[in-house]
Amino acid sequence: VPVPPAADHKGWDFVEGYFHQFFLTKKESPLLTQETQTQLLQQFHRNGTDLLDMQMHALLHQPHCGVPDGSD
C-alpha cells in the first residue's frame, strides 16, 4: 500500500474527484441523460490540457526518487 504523507491526500482527492466525472461505474452511467453525457464529454475535451497538468501535479506530489529516468 502506498503511504503518501497526510499533506498529499488533498491532491489525490482532487484528482480522484476529477476523474470520477468521466469514468463512472457501469451502475452510474445509465442514470445519466444523453445530454449530461454529452456535456461531460465536451468538458473532458475542453480540459484536455488541464488533465495533463493534473497528472503532472499528482506525479510531483507522490513520494518519489529524484533521479531522472535515463539519466547518468
Place this chain on the structure above:
Amino acid sequence: TSISPGRCKWNKHTLTYRIINYPHDMKPSAVKDSIYNAVSIWSNVTPLIFQQVQNGDADIKVSFWQWAHEDGWPFDGPGGILGHAFLPNSGNPGVVHFDKNEHWSASDTGYNLFLVATHEIGHSLGLQHSGNQSSIMYPTYWYHDPRTFQLSADDIQRIQHLYGEKCSSDIP
C-alpha cells in the same frame, strides 16, 4: 579508477560506505541499521561485500541534505522527492543523498529509510529505474514490511547482470 569504463558498474566487489550525517528524527543507531540492511539486500544476491567506514573517503557516501545542496538537484521539502543517488559512471559516483526534511523512520510512519535507501543504493550500484511496479527500483515510493521485504525477480536479474550471482563460497 574503481569504475569500469563504458559500463555503469563498479569494477570491484568490496565497497566501503560511510554515513556522513544523520536526519533529525531517527537515532543514529537506527540509521546505521537501516543502511546496513539496505546494502545487505544487494549483497545477499551478488558477490558484493560492503564495509562501513567511520572516517575518510568511501565508495558510497550517504548523507542527508535539505533544499538546494550544491549538486544541481535540489530537494523540495516534505513529500515529493525523497532522495537521489549518482550512478557509478556519473560525475559523483557513490554519492547518495536523502531529503533531510522528510520524516524518516524505521517503521511505517513517515518514510521508511531502509526501503528508500535500498532504492538509492541500487542507483549507486548502477541500476536505473524499473517500470516494474514490484521492483524496488520503481521510481515512486511504496511501503513494504521491512521484515519480510525481498527483491523482485526483476531486481535480482538486473543486479546480477552487472555483478554476477552470489557463489556458494561467498555465503558465510
